[in-house]
Amino acid sequence: MNPKQTLALYLVIGLVIGFGIGFMTPSLMPPAQSTLVAEIQARGTIIVGTSSGWPPFEMYNSTTSEFYGFDIELCDLIADHLNVTVEWVDMDFDALVGACTSGTIDMIAAAMFVTPERADVLAHSVSYIRVNEIVVVSENSTLEIDSLEDLEGLDVGVQTGTAEDYEISDLIDEGTNILIHRYARPEILFADLDSGILDAVYVDEPVLALYSGLYSLRSIYTLSAPPTALFCRWENPDLLAAMNTVILNAYDDGSLDALVEKWFG
Numbered sequence: 001m002n003p004k005q006t007l008a009l010y011l012v013i014g015l016v017i018g019f020g021i022g023f024m025t026p027s028l029m030p031p032a033q034s035t036l037v038a039e040i041q042a043r044g045t046i047i048v049g050t051s052s053g054w055p056p057f058e059m060y061n062s063t064t065s066e067f068y069g070f071d072i073e074l075c076d077l078i079a080d081h082l083n084v085t086v087e088w089v090d091m092d093f094d095a096l097v098g099a100c101t102s103g104t105i106d107m108i109a110a111a112m113f114v115t116p117e118r119a120d121v122l123a124h125s126v127s128y129i130r131v132n133e134i135v136v137v138s139e140n141s142t143l144e145i146d147s148l149e150d151l152e153g154l155d156v157g158v159q160t161g162t163a164e165d166y167e168i169s170d171l172i173d174e175g176t177n178i179l180i181h182r183y184a185r186p187e188i189l190f191a192d193l194d195s196g197i198l199d200a201v202y203v204d205e206p207v208l209a210l211y212s213g214l215y216s217l218r219s220i221y222t223l224s225a226p227p228t229a230l231f232c233r234w235e236n237p238d239l240l241a242a243m244n245t246v247i248l249n250a251y252d253d254g255s256l257d258a259l260v261e262k263w264f265g
Contacts, residue, residue: 048089050108056070100122125240133164133224135156136219155198156201157200167202
């Protein structure tokens with residue numbers, strides 16, 4: 001059994017026991033293969049990569065120079081558990097995985113879905129929320145669809161490196177003629193939808209709330225998305241254990257429900 005399979009087995013065991021008794025302790029994890037948590041505690045900060053502009057998960061207030069949102073507060077819980085503070089590194093979404101694997105950041109908190117491709121290179125926490133994916137058009141658009149394949153021949157915007165990007169790309173590879181437009185940041189994505197450059201955008205459902213306040217938009221199609229999780233390196237099971245402990249304890253004591261209510265209503 002390779003290291004990933006071994007770690008995955010321990011996680012399954014931990015989840016079964018953890019949900020039964022309300023938490024998962026680090027003792028359910030295999031012996032730590034690195035000292036990243038010790039390094040984090042020694043430096044006093046945990047370096048977390050994110051991609052702001054994706055409400056209500058991660059946003060940036062340029063007036064106060066502060067990050068805020070659901071993922072931000074979840075990571076504050078992890079930092080408190082480790083007795084450190086969070087050092088945020090804001091970057092384009094498609095750069096996050098590479099930054100984490102290279103060690104530039106300790107972990108990723110960016111409303112990132114769990115996919116086989118990501119799980120092959122990074123370890124993911126237990127899921128902390130699940131959302132839908134939606135196709136959004138301008139309010140005055142007459143477009144209606146019954147499947148993603150119905151977007152054939154249309155200009156469709158996605159954020160680069162997201163699950164939506166991969167799904168539309170797969171359809172194109174299978175022969176569906178969708179004209180995909182990839183954007184590093186969602187602000188420009190929605191601006192181009194409003195200006196008519198795009199016929200539709202494919203995004204996470206919670207994002208619509210903020211941009212509906214800026215533009216006249218409507219959702220025309222909904223799909224259930226994969227689970228959302230935090231990510232770190234496979235080589236750092238000590239950090240993964242800490243992440244899972246905090247999330248499962250937050251499920252148990254109601255603090256995760258409180259965050260969901262605060263940010264999703």
